Amino acid sequence: MEQQSTGPSTQPLPGASADPGFIPGIMAAPVPVATPKAEEEPPEDARPAAADAPAEGEPEPADAEADTDTPAEEEPGEDAPEAADGPVFEAADRRGRIVADADGVRLSYDEEACEFRWDEIGAVESETKRFGRRFLVTVHTPGSRWYPIEIIAPDRDRLPVWEKELDAVLDAYFEEESGE
Numbered sequence: 062m063e064q065q066s067t068g069p070s071t072q073p074l075p076g077a078s079a080d081p082g083f084i085p086g087i088m089a090a091p092v093p094v095a096t097p098k099a100e101e102e103p104p105e106d107a108r109p110a111a112a113d114a115p116a117e118g119e120p121e122p123a124d125a126e127a128d129t130d131t132p133a134e135e136e137p138g139e140d141a142p143e144a145a146d147g148p149v150f151e152a153a154d155r156r157g158r159i160v161a162d163a164d165g166v167r168l169s170y171d172e173e174a175c176e177f178r179w180d181e182i183g184a185v186e187s188e189t190k191r192f193g194r195r196f197l198v199t200v201h202t203p204g205s206r207w208y209p210i211e212i213i214a215p216d217r218d219r220l221p222v223w224e225k226e227l228d229a230v231l232d233a234y235f236e237e238e239s240g241e
Contacts, residue, residue, distance in 0.1 A: 148229040152196060154213045159198050161185075161230045166200055168210045175208060179234055187227055189220045196223050 150161040157170045165178040166185065177200055184201040194214040201207045214220050 147233045148226065150223070150226045150230040152198075152212045152214075152223050152227075157210050157212050159210060159212060161227060161234075163234055165234075168198075168200065168208060170210055177202070177208075182235065185227075185231055185235065187224060189224065193217075194220065196220055198227070 147163055149163075150159070152159045158168070160167045165176060166182065167174065167176045169175075181202060182200055183203040186197075186199040186201070188197040188199075189195070194217055196212045196214055197209060198212070199207050199209040212223075214223065
């Protein structure tokens with residue numbers, strides 16, 4: 062008599078069910094870079110040679126001033142708001158975030174994030190329930206994939222505001238790209 066195996070099947074799993082990075086548009090979370098502590102001394106070969114270092118009382122060379130940590134022009138970072146010419150839509154709750162602007166649509170939920178340029182988007186749907194505070198946005202790609210995200214509004218009055226802001230962004234950017 063043969064016994065049947067009750068363990069895992071020998072069939073390989075499809076890529077997306079085993080690895081979320083298999084899905085186009087999903088980016089991995091950034092990996093923090095370890096920085097040396099202030100108390101630690103750099104290794105011997107990383108220290109400047111005595112001939113290269115200015116002696117006490119001598120002024121530093123002019124090119125050393127250019128290497129200071131205060132840049133003349135400060136570049137905008139990810140958290141800094143950029144000056145946008147057109148409308149921008151942003152909705153967030155404690156776990157998820159939706160941002161739609163001239164660059165495209167960015168969705169993030171916990172540590173997962175995906176970004177779509179306007180030329181990668183086939184359609185964008187938004188939906189609100191009659192009762193409740195949930196705002197559902199679904200980004201559809203031309204490859205018959207869709208990426209939904211649900212944001213919980215702080216109050217019901219916010220839902221119509223989000224709908225109008227998202228419609229303004231879609232009218233400004235999505236129609237331009239799809240009409241070409």
